[in-house]
Amino acid sequence: MLTMPTLWISTRKGVFHLSSDTKRKTWKLSGPQMLGHIIHHVVQDLRDPKTLLMAAKTGHLGPTIYRSTNRGKTWKEAKQPPAFRKANEGEESRAVQRVIWLTPGHAKEKGTWYAGTSPAGLFQSKDAGETWVPVAGFNDHPMRSKWVQFGTPDGEFLHSIMTDPRDANHLYIGISIGGVFESLDGGNSWLPLNQGVAMDYAPDSTAEFGHDPHCVVMHPLKPDRLYQQNHCGLYRIDRPSNMWERIGKSMPKKIGDIGFPVVLHPHDADTAWVFPMDGTRVWPRTAVNGKPAVYRTQNAGKSWQRLDKGLPASQAWLTVLRQAMCADTQLRPGVYFGTTSGEVWGSNNEGEAWKCIAQRLPEIYAVTVAD
């Protein structure tokens, strides 16, 4: 069925949306909604497509979540946003600074959502985002403080929350900086899953945790396969193996395998897209040499193809953050990315050619697809 995808553009100054025709050739920008609010993520609930959640704060005010039950026409604040439990005397005192990530729970657990925060915290809602409670199995895990010990001064954060479509109790999370962790019991206990992942900055590069996954994705049709764009390379794992394979080694050496997002083809677990960035010297974190390009693999990372038709050929120092790239679910998927300089680029042919579909927006934090 041909649908008309909508892109939700979360920015530092509000949320915008782009709606398309069925061929995804023309796009109409509308918004902003929540002008002036810092929006980290807007996510649709595919179990109940009228419902969307939005992770928000403002420069002055603390973090919260807004809910829409009419496909984003109007928004209402959650009654009880994510918050850590009150610290006991002598305990580390943690307060949510940002809600960075939202993920609907398992298809059979309608109304269940997960949220990831900075500092790294995992929260769950069972009423479609109206009220949230801490997931104690992670937030109070005796190893948590060690897992996140390399966290940056502006706060480590928890992202890439994934539920195995075959088992609601099987969860993965990514923590930047901390690593990838897995739970087999609905979040009550967690184990690191970082073998094979480089950690070039750490005193002990063989440690079980302390890694910096920028983005981790699980293929919905092949949930044993995960891809990871890490601070130190690009990886794939096929469970039950516990060993990540550095598939970024097959990227051109002059481009490298550093970046923020990794996006999967909805119908083909061997196809993925990344947006490489310059991670050399002082880490400019821009398109390599000012020549932006998306790279695609169609064989699970054995080889990569440069896709830059339509993108600026030079002097384009774009940065694409971890949540700012996505694909729609059409038979021939569209791929989209937003930049920190406020442009949205789209391709209606799997990245073969690109077109700028919005510009002069505020700094873009996330681009997500909705029906």
Add this chain to the structure above:
Amino acid sequence: MKTNICTVHVASPLRSYTKGATKVIAKGASLQEVLADLDQQFPGMRFRMIDEQNHIREHIRLSINTQMTNDLMHPLKSGDVLHLICALSGG
């Protein structure tokens, strides 16, 4: 028991809670009680200013009459004026 009533000046980022009102009335004998009353009247407002560990958020300032305070136990008396101030630099 006498109820202390004070006037609260609401900074613009918080007026979505007060339906645009720049000034509201709240009750309480301490800053904490007044903030609790504000949250009763305008659900969710307190958490945007005070975090889950009872700390005033980084970009919020609270002033009782003309005196700034970080003490949520600070007493208030009837007629006091509380200013909820939002403080942020840059663009």
